Amino acid sequence: MKNEWSNLSIIGMACACISVLFLPPLFGIAAIILGIIAANNGDPNGRTVWILGIILMILGMIIGVLFAASMVSASTLAVLPLFLV
Numbered sequence: 001m002k003n004e005w006s007n008l009s010i011i012g013m014a015c016a017c018i019s020v021l022f023l024p025p026l027f028g029i030a031a032i033i034l035g036i037i038a039a040n041n042g043d044p045n046g047r048t049v050w051i052l053g054i055i056l057m058i059l060g061m062i063i064g065v066l067f068a069a070s071m072v073s074a075s076t077l078a079v080l081p082l083f084l085v
Helices: 007-018 024-040 046-071 074-084
Strands: none
Touching: 007 024, 007 046, 024 046
């Protein structure tokens, strides 16, 4: 038996992969929703898609936070307490 992917699963997997580097909440949630719909329609790959959607969305957010933190210089951190007063 061939393991064919439905269109929803393919689009969901693409959204999950995009969510690693570009707008993780938007594309990650889209992947989760598409995976759930595909799974409810009987596609066995739908479960894989929504699980990967969650994992890759979280990974994308972590990468985004690390990237943003690496752009903050020491001088910015030294001035930051002045804005909190």
